[in-house]
Amino acid sequence: MAYLVLARKWRPQTFNEVVGQHPVTQTLKNALAQDRLAHALLFAGPRGVGKTTTARILAKALNCEQGSASEPCSTCISCQEIAEGRSFNCLEIDAASHTQVEKIRELLEGVPYAAVGGRYKVYIIDEVHMLSINSFNALLKTLEEPPPKVVFVLATTEPHKVPATIHSRCQRYDFRRIGLQEIVGRLQEIATAEGIETSEEVFLTLARAAEGSLRDAQSLLDQVVAYSGPRVGLQEVVEALGLIEGGVIAQAAQAVIDRDGGKLFALVDELFNRGYDLRLFCQEFLGYFRDLLIVKIAEDPRPLLRGTLGDLATLKRQGDRLSVEALELSLQLLSRAEFEMRRSSFPRYVLEMALVRLTQVHALASLGTLVERLSALEARLGGPPTKPQSELDLFTSPPREMARDRIKEAPKEMPREGPRRVSPAGAGTKPLKGKAEEGSKAPRQEADQAGGPTGAVEEPPPEAKSGLEAQWAEVKKRVGEKKPSLASLLESKVREVTLEGDLLRLFVEDNSSFARDALEDRKNGMLLETIIGEVFHRRLKIEYRYLPPPKTGRKRVPIAEHPLVKEALELFEGQIVNVERSSSEEGEGRGG
Secondary structure, three states, rough: OOOHHHHOOOOOOHHHHHHOOHHHHHHHHHHHHHHOOOOOOEEEEEOOOOOHHHHHHHHHHHOOOOOOOOOOOOOOOOOHHHHOOOOEEEEEEEHHHHOOHHHHHHHHOOOOOOOOOOOOOOEEEEEHHHHHHHHHHHHHHHOOOOOEEEEEEEEEEOOOOOOOHHHHHEEEEEOOOOHHHHHHHHHHHHHHHHOOOOOHHHHHHHHHHHHHOOOHHHHHHHHHHHHOOOEOOOHHHHHOOOOOOOOHHHHHHHHOOOOOOOHHHHHHHHHHHOOOOOOHHHHHHHHHHHHHHHHHHOOOOOOOOOOOOOOOHHHHHHHHHOOOHHHHEEEEHHHHHHHHHHHHOOHHHHHHHHHHHHHHHOOOOOOHHHHHHHHHHHHHOOOOOOOOOHHHHEEEEEEOHHHHHHHHHOOOOOOOOEEEEEEOOOOOOOOOOHHHHHOHHHHHHHHHHHOOOOOOOOOOHHHHHHHHHHHHHHHHHHHHHHHHHHHHHHHHHEEEEEOOEEEEEEOOOOHHHHHHHHHHHHHHHHHHHHHHHHHOOOEEEEEEEEEEOOOOOOOOHHHHHHHHHHHHHHHHHHOOOOOOOOOOHHHOOOOO
16 A cells, blocks of 8 residues: 555544634534534634544534534545545535636536435635636535535635635634644654654754644655654754754854844855855744844743744843844834845845845944933034924834924024025115114024023124125035025026025026926925025915016027036937027027
């Protein structure tokens, strides 16, 4: 007789033998005992957790000749035929190979006929989400009102792909991933019966590699026994399954703590040359840093650790040298690297760059620490202390709002000289004379005597700038550093600037749509508003007054100096190759 793998040999035959699914099995047993079993059931859950096995046990219980109402005997002819997959009363269908609607129609043709030598006909459709929409629609009527003594069991690993019309006609049972200790207990039971000598450490490693699937754990145990024989050690498990040794992971973590990038590169090179999966290494390294975080914050970390990757004493020693913030950032970096490795053609390079970043993480200071240092530095320099801000504020406050807050913190009573007017071509600033000028000194003197705050930036001395003209020149200079095309437009088109209270009025010579669109553009407006607030040390409202262009003596600007051309050259990083002349201008080049 051919060898029967452990996953099939040790498949549960009764509800009590199903591991880790007590809520589901108990509900089914009670429904059988009370004769309240639904005619359509949907079993949803991960792979290898017992969905198809439970469906077979349910079919055996419905047709058992000797067992109780809720448990099959597993010894009668009906139970044996169902267990061996040769019963006419239990039909198992693979939906992946029966996606066409014609296959479902052929299946439904036999539904009205009574069971042969049994009480119920049970249809088990595995991976039901693979059916086509037409196949699902063909099932609807029969699934809602099937003939007597017919039960449908639909099993799927992706329940979100099953239409809502199917969900509404079924009772859904969710199968969960099987716990680590439950898998270990089942593997120990199988090993004892099969005469396999091994340790609990091996069982933990197999259970962790199975990721909640008992069938996967049994298959891995079968593979390891085939490699090493009846005596299985941890080294044999690592070699047979291609796992990364816990010592290698601990060495890599120590290299990160010591900021030894060269050692990390050497470790990656060694793993690559030995043929290990680097994505698996990244996953194991991610789990190791999770264990470091748990050891640092949990009072009793043992139940929460992932298994045998690291010694508890080593984890504690390494965890003491890393902060919680550094560990959290390390987990984010490794998680992002693992995701990028899936899509990259060079996963090794992605991993190496992530490891280099890890060596710099624990040397970084938190935002709160940086703010405290800045506040202390400002206090030593004699400047106004920075307003305390939490790290959450720094993350949630947009930079523009923070800039506005700084402007709002500036003194509301600024020295006023009455309405001021300046022309770029004029002879300087000319404050309007009158009462406003006479009273302009009082607020400044009062502020100086009170010693109150003067804003984030101190007012430059009078000799450093000569009124509104110098301030406007500074605005154009700063705009030119940020966006030369906008500065050129301000230089060539703005003919006069006046300041009345908190209103800065710009008189624009050009009334064309280009000038309007450029000046009233949202991004340009935000940039100009920010720079004006920095130069004038308060928030001003900007108003544009568009003047008609002069009728005579219109100054022509060379094509290379035209703001629109400058914008295009800056945007596309181009250069002027040729200039075509307009025939209407009789040989004269267009200047804009």
